[in-house]
Amino acid sequence: MNKKQEKTCNGYEAMFTFLSEEDFQKHLRECESCSKEHEKMQKISALIQEAKPYIKEKQKQSKIVKSVAACFVIAFATLSIPIYMAGVNVYDNLVAQNALTAQELGLPVDEYGLLYVE
Ligand SMILES: [Zn+2]
Numbered sequence: 151m152n153k154k155q156e157k158t159c160n161g162y163e164a165m166f167t168f169l170s171e172e173d174f175q176k177h178l179r180e181c182e183s184c185s186k187e188h189e190k191m192q193k194i195s196a197l198i199q200e201a202k203p204y205i206k207e208k209q210k211q212s213k214i215v216k217s218v219a220a221c222f223v224i225a226f227a228t229l230s231i232p233i234y235m236a237g238v239n240v241y242d243n244l245v246a247q248n249a250l251t252a253q254e255l256g257l258p259v260d261e262y263g264l265l266y267v268e
Pocket residue numbers: 159160161162165177181182183184185
């Protein structure tokens with residue numbers, strides 16, 4: 151029996167690949183090592199089936215995170231330019247308003263509005 155088994159079994163992968171579903175099931179009943187291997191595969195397959203929705207959910211989440219991140223980058227790039235320009239304008243205005251001329255400071259000036267030193 152054992153010797154016959156060894157002769158007919160070419161290993162689980164080979165049997166799984168080359169036998170028809172019917173012959174494969176028959177072989178599993180006859181071959182201990184293949185039936186053990188098949189049990190393992192069934193467990194792995196069940197695990198994969200179980201994990202599938204979780205993996206899909208993960209992929210969906212990472213897609214959402216990525217698109218939100220992309221939106222932020224685009225929004226920031228779009229908004230930061232006018233904000234930067236406005237910032238420059240505000241700074242210019244503040245400096246222009248606060249920079250008093252020598253005349254405004256009550257200092258002696260010449261006809262050109264420049265500081266007059268005797
Ligand atoms: Zn086998």
